[in-house]
Amino acid sequence: xxxxxxxxxxxxxxxPGVKALDNVNLKVEKGEIHALVGENGAGKSTLMNVLSxxxxxxxxxxxxxYNGNVCQFHKIKDSESQGIVIIHQxxxxxxxxxxxxxxxxxxxxxxxYNIDWNLTYSEADKYLKMVGLSDSSKTLVKDIGTxxxxxxxxxxxxxxxxxxLILDEPTSSLNETDSRALLDLMLEFKKNGMTMIIIxxxxxxxxxxxxxxxxxxxxxxxxxLDCKKDDISEDRIIKGMVAREMTDRFPKRKDVKIGExxxxxxxxxVYHPEFTERKVVDDVSINVKKGEVVGIYGLMGAGRTELAMxxxxxxxxIGITGELILxxxxxHLTSPKNAIAHKLAYVTEDxxxxxxxxxxxxxxxxxxxxxxxxxxxxxxxxxxxxxxxVEYVKKLRTKTPSVEQNVGNLSGGNQxxxxxxxxxxxxxxxLILDEPTxxxxxxxxxxxxxxxxxLAAAGKSVILISSELPEVLGMSDRIYIMNASKIxxxxxxxxxxxxxxxxxxxxSGRGE
Amino acid sequence: xxxxxKLSGVLKKYTMLMALxxxxxxxxxxxxxKTLNPQNINNLIAQYAYVFVLATGMLxxxxxxxxxxxxxxxxxxxxxxxxxxxxxxxxxWPVATIVMIVIGILVGMWQGFWIAYVKVPPFIxxxxxxxxxxxxxxxxMGGYQYTVTDKAFLNIFGGGADCYxxxxxxxxxxxxxxxxxxxNMGIQFHDVEGNVIPLTEYxxxxxxxxxxxxxxxAFVVWTxxxxxxxxxxxxxxxxxxAVLAKTIxxxxxxxxxxxxxxxxxxxxxxxxxxxLVLGAFAYITKKTTLGRNLYAVGGNEKATRLxxxxxNRVMFLAxxxxxxxxxxxxxxxxxxxxxxxxxxxxxxxxxxxxxxFIGGASAYGGTGTIGGVIIGATLxxxxxQGMVIMGTSTNIQVVVKGVVLLGAVFFDVASKMxxxxxxxx
Numbered sequence: 001x002x003x004x005x006x007x008x009x010x011x012x013x014x015x016p017g018v019k020a021l022d023n024v025n026l027k028v029e030k031g032e033i034h035a036l037v038g039e040n041g042a043g044k045s046t047l048m049n050v051l052s053x054x055x056x057x058x059x060x061x062x063x064x065x066y067n068g069n070v071c072q073f074h075k076i077k078d079s080e081s082q083g084i085v086i087i088h089q090x091x092x093x094x095x096x097x098x099x100x101x102x103x104x105x106x107x108x109x110x111x112x113y114n115i116d117w118n119l120t121y122s123e124a125d126k127y128l129k130m131v132g133l134s135d136s137s138k139t140l141v142k143d144i145g146t147x148x149x150x151x152x153x154x155x156x157x158x159x160x161x162x163x164x165l166i167l168d169e170p171t172s173s174l175n176e177t178d179s180r181a182l183l184d185l186m187l188e189f190k191k192n193g194m195t196m197i198i199i200x201x202x203x204x205x206x207x208x209x210x211x212x213x214x215x216x217x218x219x220x221x222x223x224x225l226d227c228k229k230d231d232i233s234e235d236r237i238i239k240g241m242v243a244r245e246m247t248d249r250f251p252k253r254k255d256v257k258i259g260e261x262x263x264x265x266x267x268x269x270v271y272h273p274e275f276t277e278r279k280v281v282d283d284v285s286i287n288v289k290k291g292e293v294v295g296i297y298g299l300m301g302a303g304r305t306e307l308a309m310x311x312x313x314x315x316x317x318i319g320i321t322g323e324l325i326l327x328x329x330x331x332h333l334t335s336p337k338n339a340i341a342h343k344l345a346y347v348t349e350d351x352x353x354x355x356x357x358x359x360x361x362x363x364x365x366x367x368x369x370x371x372x373x374x375x376x377x378x379x380x381x382x383x384x385x386x387x388x389x390v391e392y393v394k395k396l397r398t399k400t401p402s403v404e405q406n407v408g409n410l411s412g413g414n415q416x417x418x419x420x421x422x423x424x425x426x427x428x429x430x431l432i433l434d435e436p437t438x439x440x441x442x443x444x445x446x447x448x449x450x451x452x453x454x455l456a457a458a459g460k461s462v463i464l465i466s467s468e469l470p471e472v473l474g475m476s477d478r479i480y481i482m483n484a485s486k487i488x489x490x491x492x493x494x495x496x497x498x499x500x501x502x503x504x505x506x507x508s509g510r511g512e
Numbered sequence: 513x514x515x516x517x518k519l520s521g522v523l524k525k526y527t528m529l530m531a532l533x534x535x536x537x538x539x540x541x542x543x544x545x546k547t548l549n550p551q552n553i554n555n556l557i558a559q560y561a562y563v564f565v566l567a568t569g570m571l572x573x574x575x576x577x578x579x580x581x582x583x584x585x586x587x588x589x590x591x592x593x594x595x596x597x598x599x600x601x602x603x604x605w606p607v608a609t610i611v612m613i614v615i616g617i618l619v620g621m622w623q624g625f626w627i628a629y630v631k632v633p634p635f636i637x638x639x640x641x642x643x644x645x646x647x648x649x650x651x652x653m654g655g656y657q658y659t660v661t662d663k664a665f666l667n668i669f670g671g672g673a674d675c676y677x678x679x680x681x682x683x684x685x686x687x688x689x690x691x692x693x694x695x696n697m698g699i700q701f702h703d704v705e706g707n708v709i710p711l712t713e714y715x716x717x718x719x720x721x722x723x724x725x726x727x728x729x730a731f732v733v734w735t736x737x738x739x740x741x742x743x744x745x746x747x748x749x750x751x752x753x754a755v756l757a758k759t760i761x762x763x764x765x766x767x768x769x770x771x772x773x774x775x776x777x778x779x780x781x782x783x784x785x786x787x788l789v790l791g792a793f794a795y796i797t798k799k800t801t802l803g804r805n806l807y808a809v810g811g812n813e814k815a816t817r818l819x820x821x822x823x824n825r826v827m828f829l830a831x832x833x834x835x836x837x838x839x840x841x842x843x844x845x846x847x848x849x850x851x852x853x854x855x856x857x858x859x860x861x862x863x864x865x866x867x868x869f870i871g872g873a874s875a876y877g878g879t880g881t882i883g884g885v886i887i888g889a890t891l892x893x894x895x896x897q898g899m900v901i902m903g904t905s906t907n908i909q910v911v912v913k914g915v916v917l918l919g920a921v922f923f924d925v926a927s928k929m930x931x932x933x934x935x936x937x
Contacts, residue, residue: 315818337820346818354818357811359878368808369819371801378801383745422819 002029005195006084006164011050011062020046021060022219028164028197028212033190035206036199038216039241039441044199045089047216048166052086053079066164083163087153089172095142100124102141103156127155131185147178154185165189166197171205172439175300175467183209201439203234215240238442249442250474251450254457258477259290261328262461263344263430268322270303270310280306280317282485288430288461293452295476295493296465297501303485304465305349308432312346313339326430340369345428347419349435349465351412355419358408362400363389365407365418369426392421396451413444420451431455432463437471449475469498483508527923528872528884532891539898547898550776553769558670558848560893561782562588562841566864567871567885568793569837572830574868575797575806577813577877579634581831583623583641584838584864588857590645591615591842596658596852605665609843616839617832619645624831628824634831642861650854659851669847670782677779681719687712717778724770728763735759785844789837794882806830810877866913867892870920891916 006028013021021043028034036044049055051064053073064071066082073079076086093102100121109123110116124137131151135144141152150170157165167186171179179202186196186209200206206213213232215222222240225232270281281303288294298304309316311324313336324331326342333339339346348354356365366389367374374385389403396417400410407418416436423431433452437445452475456462466472472479479496481489481504489504539547546552566584573579595612599605619641626637660666667675691701691711701714735755742749749755773779797803805826808816817823841860846852871888873880895916899909 312818313820335820335822336818337822340820348815348818353812354814357808357815357878359811359874360807364804364807368804368816368821371804375801379799380801380804382799386745386747426820 002031004028005030005067006051007063007065008047008051009063009065011047011060011064013046013050013055013060020219021050024062024216024219024221026214026221027224028195030195031190031193032211033186033196033198033209035210035213036197036216037201037203037206037213037237037241039443042216042241043219044216045168046219048086048168048197048199051079052076052084052166080160083161084166085157085160085162085164086166087157087168087170089169091146091149091153091173093141093149093152096140098138098140099128099135099144099152099155100137102152103127103137103159107160123159124155127158128152130158131155132181145178146173147175147181150174150178150182151185154182162194164195164197166199168199169201169439170198171200171202173300177299179205201441203237206237207232207234213237217241241442249446249470251446251453253293253453256291256456256477257459258292259459261287262290262292262326263288264323264325265311266323266325268307268310268324269320270306270317271319273316273318276318279485281310284322284482284485284487286463286480286487288463290429290461291456291459292477293456293462293464293475295472295479296463296482297469297472297479298465298467298482299505300467302482304482305434307482308346308434308463308465311339312336312344312432315339315346340426340428343427343429344432345369345423345426345430346432347423347434347436349438351415351419356407356415356422359406361404361406362393362398362410362418363403366392366403366421366425369422373425373427388425389421392425396421397447411440411444413440413447416440416444416448417451420448424455428460430461430463432465434465435467436464437466437468469501472496473498473501481505528870528887528891528920532887532894535891535894535898539894539902543898543901546901547894548772550772552897552901553772554776554780556893556897557773557786558674558780558782560889560896561670561786561844561848562860563863563867563889563892564786564886565789565837565841565844566860567867567889568789568882569834570861570864571797571868571871571873571880571882571885572793572806573634573834574865574873574875575810575877575880576827576830577810578875579627579827579830579877580638580861580865581623581641581834581838582635582638582861583619583645584834584841585857585860585862586642586645586649587616587619587835587838588842588845588860589852589854590619590649590652591839592846592856593649593652593658593842593852593854595843596660596846597652599660599662599665600658605662609665609669612843613836613839616835616837616842618835619838620832620835621828623835624828627831628827646854653852653854655854657851657853660846666847666850668781669844670780670785671847672850674777675781675847676717676777677719677723677781677784679717679719679778681722683718684712687718715775715777717774717776720770720774720778721767723779724767724774727770728766731762731766732759782844782848785840789840790882790886793833797882802826802829807878810874810879812878863892866917869917872920875921888920 004027006026008024008026011021011024012019024043024047026047036047038044050060053075056074057072064073066084071082094105097105103124104120108115109119121137128135128137131154133148133151133155135148141149144152170182174182183205186198189196198206198209207227211227213225213227215225215237217240264287266285268281268284269279272278272280284307286294296304306316310320313333314320315336324333331342333342333344352358357368363385367385371380374381374388386403392398393400393403398414398417398421400414407415410418420436436452437448440448452462452464464472464475473493473496476493478490478492479501480487481501483505486508488508489501491500536547570581570584573581591612594615595608598608598611623637623641626632627634666672688711694711700708701711703709703713739749739755797806805816805821808819808821809823809826813823845856849856867888868880868885869875869888870891871880871884871886873884892913895912896909899912
């Protein structure tokens with residue numbers, strides 16, 4: 001039996017009105033990768049915040065035993081000085097500073113009144129090498145991609161002499177190649193004796209790296225699975241997370257009726273708004289029929305979001321050329337307003353940034369895209385607005401005490417439902433859903449899938465953009481595959497498999 | 513976590529109100545009750561009308577994302593200056609008034625254009641306006657002072673801060689009989705020197721009191737109707753006790769103020785204008801799509817644009833309406849000072865901005881209400897006037913204003929932190 005590095009004993013943490021953690025136990029052995037999984041709001045991040053001292057000693061009950069000593073962390077510095085370093089889901093780098101400056105921010109080399117820049121950059125380069133990054137530490141952070149930024153975060157953690165590294169959703173903003181590289185790096189660290197805790201939604205990744213998996217549900221630890229002994233199939237883990245067997249992760253479509261072509265995009269080309277030479281969408285032609293769910297699969301950066309947003313009233317990109325035909329009539333959409341008037345809706349992948357007004361209520365968010373339908377002479381009929389909001393909360397089973405609740409207070413899945421409600425209320429014929437299940441838990445995902453099926457059954461045309469292959473395969477009638485700004489394949493769902501979709505991408509990558 | 517969010521929201525809403533009560537009580541004690549004299553209440557309204565009007569416009573700008581308009585003080589001076597010069601040249605006052613308001617609107621559109629469509633940061637665009645329109649005021653007035661003499665203009669817009677709604681409801685025989693009844697009950701009336709006088713000679717505006725009571729009754733009726741409508745439609749109702757307390761508070765304050773004002777010279781004309789502006793803009797922010805769009809742009813501009821709303825136009829309209837209100841304040845201002853000078857309106861922008869923030873508008877945009885503006889502007893007015901009556905030096909007055917502003921914004925930030933700390937991970 002290996003030595004136990006960290007033990008968290010019966011941790012209980014309450015917020016006013018809510019017990020976020022209830023008697024949680026966690027044991028991490030030296031040199032292992034320990035995964036924490038659970039639905040959104042289950043308490044994973046709270047637990048890590050307790051561990052790192054963000055919630056100081058005294059605000060929770062229970063003991064943290066690290067390296068054999070009972071610890072009382074009052075602030076992050078306390079836990080960091082012991083070698084416990086947490087890398088948060090949202091990257092905390094300053095874009096206009098160099099990699100080196102970022103790495104030693106708050107931990108500067110040299111003296112407080114005389115920073116030793118030579119030492120800073122030479123040490124930075126050393127740690128960058130350890131994470132396999134060849135860029136110079138004098139590069140500005142804004143000039144490197146998210147994948148590399150994540151590596152910089154890890155290098156930054158190493159520079160703090162981390163002994164226990166906590167990674168909160170490290171791959172949530174990475175594409176598959178970068179994700180895989182990161183996971184391999186973790187395995188590499190493990191060989192060198194590093195202990196790590198990873199929080200992730202992506203169960204395949206967890207299964208790939210973890211030695212042990214602890215499942216948290218509703219603020220309590222449910223079980224810890226040993227990857228060598230126990231069954232760690234996705235279904236098994238999901239069962240622990242949601243307390244029920246997910247026999248089918250995708251609801252079946254009933255009586256699929258696909259009608260005529262609703263929207264057609266021909267030879268669509270879009271250029272990047274800043275790097276004006278770069279084509280982000282290159283000669284793309286797609287179509288979607290009434291009552292059809294069309295999947296667009298592609299890795300991040302393939303140009304899917306750019307394609308969708310440029311179709312939606314040219315809300316992205318410049319130099320857009322190509323033809324857009326709605327219901328057999330060529331149209332020229334100049335603004336989102338114009339697009340909505342033509343019964344188009346784009347449900348963004350970035351619900352906090354581009355989708356919702358977090359400081360406004362569910363009611364106000366639901367009506368935002370279609371206020372005209374609720375108002376006469378620009379005066380809003382607030383009774384009607386309330387009724388509409390209540391109707392959609394019921395229809396989509398959004399969990400909230402009232403429609404007056406601020407959207408910022410809802411969980412990710414419920415926010416996504418509000419976002420969908422907003423666009424359903426705009427009454428579109430074509431809905432473009434961009435990563436509609438990103439960052440939401442398994443139960444909410446299933447509900448979103450049901451909504452998508454209902455929309456299609458009601459004769460709407462749905463374009464489902466996703467980088468999760470099973471999702472595209474499970475939901476679509478027809479699938480387009482996009483890679484490097486181009487559509488590289490199209491196939492009916494009945495013929496599609498993970499293998500031949502990946503084959504399309506690989507082939508296009510070789511320029512065939 | 514709804515409960516915490518709501519709680520801190522309620523707390524914030526009523527803390528400023530409580531602060532107002534504390535400040536009023538403080539000055540009442542510190543000045544031996546002078547601040548609540550009928551005349552001082554009257555002066556508070558007439559002299560700080562500009563803060564209410566400008567803060568209303570400023571709120572619109574702040575809602576769009578914490579953007580402010582530094583130019584309003586200069587615009588007030590410029591529009592007023594043009595009007596004063598026109599009236600000096602015997603151009604009829606209605607024409608001059610319209611010109612002043614149009615100038616305000618045009619200035620607002622000018623600044624709105626740079627901010628909304630050219631994307632010049634509001635701070636800079638309006639700083640430029642602050643300098644330019646101050647200069648233009650000097651050019652228009654040639655550095656001189658102009659006096660406004662048109663009686664009709666002064667009467668309508670509160671000339672000399674000493675214009676009132678005539679007591680047209682006064683019925684001498686009724687007053688006489690009430691006076692007699694009261695005399696019989698042993699209640700006597702005195703003039704300033706302390707001589708006993710009949711009630712008919714006692715200065716009291718019956719119209720003012722009547723209007724105050726009418727307003728209170730209207731508010732009660734509106735509350736009841738509104739509540740029964742809400743109940744009928746099955747909406748969640750605020751607790752009865754809370755509504756009752758709020759209604760009693762608002763009604764008693766309204767009647768009390770109207771009684772105080774009646775004891776002086778009646779309803780100051782400026783109050784009518786302030787109420788009209790506040791009412792109109794409360795409606796715009798609460799009930800119209802424009803109002804909704806202002807909040808949405810401040811909350812998340814990108815999401816609002818992708819919801820098919822022309823966010824540039826919303827921004828443009830916010831500054832245009834601000835300009836309109838600045839122009840209108842110019843009208844009120846030359847009436848109040850019975851003339852114009854190139855230095856008028858200096859620092860008004862700061863008073864307006866401070867009133868908004870004290871009233872709970874977020875410095876990041878997206879939240880804030882006209883109700884908050886009323887509380888914020890009143891608080892500023894009470895503090896200002898209280899210190900004047902106490903004889904505090906002007907320098908100290910400015911210091912106190914600054915500290916109050918900082919304290920109020922600290923509260924905004926602190927309540928946000930509280931909320932964050934209580935959020936679920």
